[in-house]
Amino acid sequence: MSVFTCVSTSDAQSLLEQFDIGQLTELEGIASGIENTNYFLTTTHNKYVLTLFEQLAPEELPFFLQLMSHLAEHNVPCPHPIANLNGELLLHICDKPASIVSRLPGKSITSPNHAQCMQVGENLANIHLAGKDFLLQRTNPRGASWWKSLAPQLLPKLDADAALLLQTEIRYQALHRFQDLPRGIIHADLFRDNALFDGDRLTGVIDFYFACTDSWLYDLAITVNDWCITEDGTLDKESTQSLLSAYHQRRPLTALERGAWPVLLRAGALRFWVSRLYDFHFPREGELTHAKDPEHFRKLLSQHIDAQSELRTIWRP
Amino acid sequence: MSVFTCVSTSDAQSLLEQFDIGQLTELEGIASGIENTNYFLTTTHNKYVLTLFEQLAPEELPFFLQLMSHLAEHNVPCPHPIANLNGELLLHICDKPASIVSRLPGKSITSPNHAQCMQVGENLANIHLAGKDFLLQRTNPRGASWWKSLAPQLLPKLDADAALLLQTEIRYQALHRFQDLPRGIIHADLFRDNALFDGDRLTGVIDFYFACTDSWLYDLAITVNDWCITEDGTLDKESTQSLLSAYHQRRPLTALERGAWPVLLRAGALRFWVSRLYDFHFPREGELTHAKDPEHFRKLLSQHIDAQSELRTIWRP
Numbered sequence: 001m002s003v004f005t006c007v008s009t010s011d012a013q014s015l016l017e018q019f020d021i022g023q024l025t026e027l028e029g030i031a032s033g034i035e036n037t038n039y040f041l042t043t044t045h046n047k048y049v050l051t052l053f054e055q056l057a058p059e060e061l062p063f064f065l066q067l068m069s070h071l072a073e074h075n076v077p078c079p080h081p082i083a084n085l086n087g088e089l090l091l092h093i094c095d096k097p098a099s100i101v102s103r104l105p106g107k108s109i110t111s112p113n114h115a116q117c118m119q120v121g122e123n124l125a126n127i128h129l130a131g132k133d134f135l136l137q138r139t140n141p142r143g144a145s146w147w148k149s150l151a152p153q154l155l156p157k158l159d160a161d162a163a164l165l166l167q168t169e170i171r172y173q174a175l176h177r178f179q180d181l182p183r184g185i186i187h188a189d190l191f192r193d194n195a196l197f198d199g200d201r202l203t204g205v206i207d208f209y210f211a212c213t214d215s216w217l218y219d220l221a222i223t224v225n226d227w228c229i230t231e232d233g234t235l236d237k238e239s240t241q242s243l244l245s246a247y248h249q250r251r252p253l254t255a256l257e258r259g260a261w262p263v264l265l266r267a268g269a270l271r272f273w274v275s276r277l278y279d280f281h282f283p284r285e286g287e288l289t290h291a292k293d294p295e296h297f298r299k300l301l302s303q304h305i306d307a308q309s310e311l312r313t314i315w316r317p
Numbered sequence: 318m319s320v321f322t323c324v325s326t327s328d329a330q331s332l333l334e335q336f337d338i339g340q341l342t343e344l345e346g347i348a349s350g351i352e353n354t355n356y357f358l359t360t361t362h363n364k365y366v367l368t369l370f371e372q373l374a375p376e377e378l379p380f381f382l383q384l385m386s387h388l389a390e391h392n393v394p395c396p397h398p399i400a401n402l403n404g405e406l407l408l409h410i411c412d413k414p415a416s417i418v419s420r421l422p423g424k425s426i427t428s429p430n431h432a433q434c435m436q437v438g439e440n441l442a443n444i445h446l447a448g449k450d451f452l453l454q455r456t457n458p459r460g461a462s463w464w465k466s467l468a469p470q471l472l473p474k475l476d477a478d479a480a481l482l483l484q485t486e487i488r489y490q491a492l493h494r495f496q497d498l499p500r501g502i503i504h505a506d507l508f509r510d511n512a513l514f515d516g517d518r519l520t521g522v523i524d525f526y527f528a529c530t531d532s533w534l535y536d537l538a539i540t541v542n543d544w545c546i547t548e549d550g551t552l553d554k555e556s557t558q559s560l561l562s563a564y565h566q567r568r569p570l571t572a573l574e575r576g577a578w579p580v581l582l583r584a585g586a587l588r589f590w591v592s593r594l595y596d597f598h599f600p601r602e603g604e605l606t607h608a609k610d611p612e613h614f615r616k617l618l619s620q621h622i623d624a625q626s627e628l629r630t631i632w633r634p
Binding site: 003004005006007008028029030031107110111231232233283292293295296 | 320321322323324345346347348424427428548549550600609610612613
């Protein structure tokens with residue numbers, strides 16, 4: 001987070017007058033998340049999180065809040081936005097759009113084990129299945145047309161090898177669009193820092209602000225590309241197998257999906273390579289740290305390309 | 318940072334009445350640092366950072382503030398605490414101890430190149446030299462007696478191999494205390510996130526809250542252990558050579574220091590392995606993320622042990 005907004009006790013007390021969730025007993029600013037200000041808000045009834053949206057487009061917020069609501073009501077462990085007495089999820093406080101959501105237990109982990117990877121796979125399948133009867137849609141802002149549109153700005157910043165890889169991969173992906181892959185709601189950013197655990201039990205999936213409508217397999221590839229990577233940056237076969245099997249158990253993968261898997265793994269790596277490249281070469285004004293090195297995802301993409309034929313063998317759940 | 322404190326515009330205006338640094342024009346909360354709340358505070362005169370100390374022991378703060386003052390006045394690019402009209406560096410605001418310091422340009426980097434490693438080496442030597450006539454002292458709270466005192470709590474949490482390594486290394490270090498190594502002020506935590514750069518130029522060293530009095534070579538080892546590590550966790554010879562040469566140019570290393578280098582590299586790795594192990598197995602109440610995986614520093618320590626004879630050859634600046 002580069003900026004946070006101060007909410008006073010009396011601001012929070014006024015806000016709570018719109019709700020039926022008790023009286024304020026504690027308000028504590030917490031630093032987590034890049035785009036939002038968050039407070040732990042405790043009332044005489046329960047524990048909540050108050051989020052002020054600092055950077056997201058206001059017109060997109062209803063999609064995210066209603067999606068979290070829908071998923072929470074379908075037993076996905078995710079923050080549940082609380083409606084005020086008028087039935088509204090989207091509030092205003094300190095001149096910012098805001099929301100109060102349920103507070104989840106657990107902590108994020110940096111080094112997942114196989115049991116935790118299985119939990120991630122199972123919960124990702126649950127999100128996909130629970131999203132089937134969610135009516136709103138949102139086009140993926142980080143899909144093929146996005147990376148194509150950024151390429152002209154990025155290519156002059158890259159060395160010859162990287163530029164060739166980027167151009168070749170964008171072309172390859174354009175020739176391998178699987179229109180018939182099963183689609184629906186995807187999280188699109190289920191990295192390690194967006195899941196909470198209590199021991200081996202997943203207690204929460206958070207940060208739905210990249211969620212959108214796209215192919216489920218793309219979401220699975222993004223997830224595997226983060227959770228199943230060893231410290232030296234290669235895909236770990238066993239934890240990949242654990243995550244995929246647990247997913248498959250809940251939502252069996254189709255024959256088309258098995259065939260498309262190596263292509264989608266590449267697409268997932270390309271998507272984050274491109275966004276890291278962009279953040280690195282075109283940093284936002286006022287950022288305090290240089291963006292993360294894009295190199296990690298370039299290597300991962302090259303590895304996926306090299307290992308493409310071998311990776312198919314993973315598909316024996 | 319797990320918690321932040323809200324400072325209102327009128328709080329900041331009252332604080333500035335104690336100073337001769339102009340009128341408040343902007344106050345912006347920023348999330349950086351784990352132990353403190355920070356605000357960008359802009360006045361009609363200049364740009365500053367207002368820091369509220371959330372977790373540090375109040376009796377230690379004068380050491381840190383006076384050290385930064387001293388170093389800044391000796392041309393070390395570091396935050397310069399600003400004295401109020403009574404000549405005080407340590408303030409109080411919102412019931413917290415606080416300080417106003419100069420705001421430095423630049424950003425932290427994640428993947429340093431050789432030129433940047435040289436800048437780090439040169440500036441670390443400058444800190445050591447500038448600290449020679451700083452009169453206050455502070456015992457290193459993360460030295461040999463500290464890791465010895467934690468071992469009984471840590472050993473039952475480790476597998477047999479790790480426990481043996483920890484015990485053996487603590488004993489090895491106890492048998493290799495170089496009492497005659499040149500000593501003085503050390504930063505003790507000059508990791509990548511504590512240096513700011515504008516391109517290849519180092520524009521700031523920040524976060525002096527582990528600074529203390531200890532052997533300069535230990536500080537150099539801690540620094541090399543972070544800046545000169547490749548993505549796969551091994552020590553990069555060329556960037557190590559760059560950092561050490563640049564340091565040596567400003568403050569030539571003694572024969573004793575050259576001999577002690579492999580031992581101190583191990584001590585630096587042990588220090589952070591132990592603190593990561595402790596944070597991992599005994600997390601503080603209220604932390605939102607699990608502590609970083611200690612494994613990185615265990616591997617580094619093992620590597621240093623394996624490569625001990627080979628590493629001596631690096632010492633040909």
